[in-house]
Amino acid sequence: MPTASAALRAAIHAALVADGALVALLGGARVYDGPPRSAAFPYVTLGDARISEASSEGDVEHQLTLHAWSRQGGHKQAHLIAGALLNALDDAPLTLAGHHLVNLRFSIADIRREADGRTYQALVRFRAVTAPA
Numbered sequence: 127m128p129t130a131s132a133a134l135r136a137a138i139h140a141a142l143v144a145d146g147a148l149v150a151l152l153g154g155a156r157v158y159d160g161p162p163r164s165a166a167f168p169y170v171t172l173g174d175a176r177i178s179e180a181s182s183e184g185d186v187e188h189q190l191t192l193h194a195w196s197r198q199g200g201h202k203q204a205h206l207i208a209g210a211l212l213n214a215l216d217d218a219p220l221t222l223a224g225h226h227l228v229n230l231r232f233s234i235a236d237i238r239r240e241a242d243g244r245t246y247q248a249l250v251r252f253r254a255v256t257a258p259a
Contacts (some may be wrong), residue, residue: 137227151210165257173193208248
């Protein structure tokens, strides 16, 4: 049985590649745990996670960061992808292998231009709580 964290990441990945609005913005199912070297822009990566005990009953709190990467001039595309991530995941009823999703909520998003001057990144953070199945 996968850990709660691994099961949550797998369910999030599955939900994102199945979301028509996000896939349309990305020009394909470009959602990666780690992007291939030749990944075409735009794309989304599953980022860092912070995991902590949420209760004595075995509930686990997850703080997850998703990254949207764009090179289409300006912030607009990064903002649109961040919005699509929010629509796809906020309070989504995901099914997790071996675990139960109590809730999944949007926390905060930051959109910024990277040091190269042409890449934009949206960091979209979510908070989730899982419980043993």
